[in-house]
Amino acid sequence: MGALPAITGRNEFDALVVRTDYDDDRAWQDVTAALMEPWGDGAYEANVHFVDDPAWADAPLDQILPVVSADENLPVVFLADRTTMRTEDHPLLAVTTLTREECPDNEDYEQLTEFGTEFRTTPAGVHDVHANLSIGNLGFEEYAEWAHDSAEGVYRSS
Numbered sequence: 442m443g444a445l446p447a448i449t450g451r452n453e454f455d456a457l458v459v460r461t462d463y464d465d466d467r468a469w470q471d472v473t474a475a476l477m478e479p480w481g482d483g484a485y486e487a488n489v490h491f492v493d494d495p496a497w498a499d500a501p502l503d504q505i506l507p508v509v510s511a512d513e514n515l516p517v518v519f520l521a522d523r524t525t526m527r528t529e530d531h532p533l534l535a536v537t538t539l540t541r542e543e544c545p546d547n548e549d550y551e552q553l554t555e556f557g558t559e560f561r562t563t564p565a566g567v568h569d570v571h572a573n574l575s576i577g578n579l580g581f582e583e584y585a586e587w588a589h590d591s592a593e594g595v596y597r598s599s
Contacts, residue, residue: 445508453514455490456571460521468526475564516574532561532595537581560588566598
């Protein structure tokens with residue numbers, strides 16, 4: 442696989458959703474439709490920047506993270522991967538862009554990633570996660586814990 446293209450044109454308030462599975466266009470249409478629904482009991486407009494480029498097909502995280510981390514205002518990226526496309530409620534993979542180097546020490550990084558560096562969220566949860574992480578209202582570790590503690594291992598926005 443070659444180098445992934447740079448992501449351009451994302452507004453800092455847009456959640457970043459990268460499509461990495463290209464086997465089912467209908468599922469992708471369902472995912473994008475769900476992501477564009479108003480959120481917060483319908484009070485907020487959905488703001489999403491979609492990366493729908495086959496160059497990203499089956500891209501591994503170790504190639505995705507350096508590209509998306511170039512955006513310093515991006516605390517989390519959401520991947521529409523094989524699981525997203527093949528599961529009925531289309532849970533996206535939420536991945537933190539936090540690196541060990543951004544933390545004062547190993548202890549801090551371990552605390553912030555106690556429940557991992559990724560978790561699954563329904564499309565309805567994407568906006569809640571992105572908005573709260575962007576303004577520092579909640580941390581990635583809190584959402585990861587909620588997903589970890591759920592029966593399905595998926596964060597669902599309330």
